[in-house]
Amino acid sequence: MSEVALHSPTLESILMVExxxxxYSGMYGKYQLWKKLPKKMMYQTFQVIIDYLKExxxxxxxxxxxxxxxxxxxxxKLREQGLIIK
Numbered sequence: 001m002s003e004v005a006l007h008s009p010t011l012e013s014i015l016m017v018e019x020x021x022x023x024y025s026g027m028y029g030k031y032q033l034w035k036k037l038p039k040k041m042m043y044q045t046f047q048v049i050i051d052y053l054k055e056x057x058x059x060x061x062x063x064x065x066x067x068x069x070x071x072x073x074x075x076x077k078l079r080e081q082g083l084i085i086k
Contacts, residue, residue, distance in 0.1 A: 007045040025068035
C-alpha cells in the first residue's frame, strides 16, 4: 500500500490545516504549525496536506515559515480592475 493511501487526509483535516495556516501565516514552520492544530493528526497526514496546499498555490514555505498566500477576493478585485486576464 502506498504512503499516500496510508495518510489520505479527510476534507475536515484539510480545512483544519488551511484555517490554522491562515491564522498563523508567517509565524511557524511545519512542525510548529502541526503542534498548533486544534485536533491531533498524524504528522505524515499533515505533510500530505502541506504538499497539497503548496501545489494548489495556497501556501509557500519561505525561511522555514509557512505563509498563506491564497487570496480569492484580492484576485477578484484585480480582475475587475483589468490587471489580471484569465
